[in-house]
Amino acid sequence: MPETRDSALRGDCANCFGLCCVALPFAKSADFAVNKSSGEPCRNLQEDFRCGIHTRLRPSGFQGCTVYDCFGAGQQVSQVTFGGVSWREAPETARQMYEVFPVVRQLHELLRYLTEALALPAARPLHAELRAALARVEELTGGTPDALEKLDVAPVRAEVNPLLLRTSELVRATAGGKPKSRRGADLIGKRLRGAKLRGADLRGALLIAADLTGADLTLTDLIGADLRDADLSGADLTGALFLTQPQLNSARGNAATRLPDGFDRPTHWTP
CATH class of the missing domain: 2.160.20.80 (E3 ubiquitin-protein ligase SopA)
Incomplete structure (x- = not known):
């Protein structure tokens, strides 16, 4: 798999505690068959954290689930941030785990873009800055649950976005x-x-x-x-x-x- 599609930046449900199925809310619509509140396990989530209708999500009215990817945040939060101890094993960690998950998801999305940018030859003049930004976001991603819960991702995005814009300009100029x-x-x-x-x-x-x-x-x-x-x-x-x-x-x-x-x-x- 090419560097820009690093498997660590794609969801690995086998190593996640079903966080997208619990932490995220959704409303009954064309994308979801039922209403679900944040922190409420989806009715299709099994005891092993797997989806009971994974192969029939679309015909079952859960099209929204098929277009979601946590960019690897699920396994990061489950196995690294919270050390492999699930919200079922330690219910006292559930609230914070649900708060941290979307923060790490945003950070992993930035990592995904920065990793891709570094693999683009046309962006070579920016590689030093891109590597520095990547290291900074990786450092934040590895923070403690308390640090991640308090983290405001907006300034991080504001720092990374100009680099991605300049990368885009360099690459598209080759067209x-x-x-x-x-x-x-x-x-x-x-x-x-x-x-x-x-x-x-x-x-x-x-x-x-x-x-x-x-x-x-x-x-x-x-x-x-x-x-x-x-x-x-x-x-x-x-x-x-x-x-x-x-x-x-x-x-x-x-x-x-x-x-x-x-x-x-x-x-x-x-x-």
């Missing part, structure tokens, strides 16, 4: 021409079939239910882009920047969709 900027654009439901978006800046763009069939998304910055129900059938995402598995899982696609190395083709996509 040639004048890359389009649609940062934060409202493209909900837009017909972008066959669009030439090579090297475009689509950071934070709303692409919900957009038709991107056959679109050229090579070297496109997709950090934070909302791809829910976007049709990526036949699209080319080779070299797409800061794309995550949850983004792909929330979209639609097919066997002709070209993905960057290291990504899994979602099982609900069409042949």
Whole structure:
């Protein structure tokens, strides 16, 4: 698996105490079949912390679960921060564990982006700064439960984001021409079939239910882009920047969709 898809930065449910199934709340909707409060175990969570309907989440009304990835925060909090002792074994730690989990999830997301940036040859002029930022975030991630519970992640993001922006500019400049900027654009439901978006800046763009069939998304910055129900059938995402598995899982696609190395083709996509 390439360095940018480090397995430590992807969820490992076998080494987690089902934290996303307990710590996070969700409301009854198209994504979740029931209401659940923070700190309340999902009704599908088994005693071994496994999901009882993992292979049938979508038909059972839990589509939201299939598009979530903790970026490895679950196993980090379970096995490192709390030393392998679960909230069932030590109920007095439950509240703090649930508070720490989303903090570490945000830190791991930053680690995921920084790790990817360091693997990009075009970003070599920034590698020293990126390595320093990576080390800083790793140090924070390894903090005590008390330190992590009190940590404000916003300033950390503010420190990392300019580096990721500069990385994006360096990489997208290799695409040639004048890359389009649609940062934060409202493209909900837009017909972008066959669009030439090579090297475009689509950071934070709303692409919900957009038709991107056959679109050229090579070297496109997709950090934070909302791809829910976007049709990526036949699209080319080779070299797409800061794309995550949850983004792909929330979209639609097919066997002709070209993905960057290291990504899994979602099982609900069409042949």
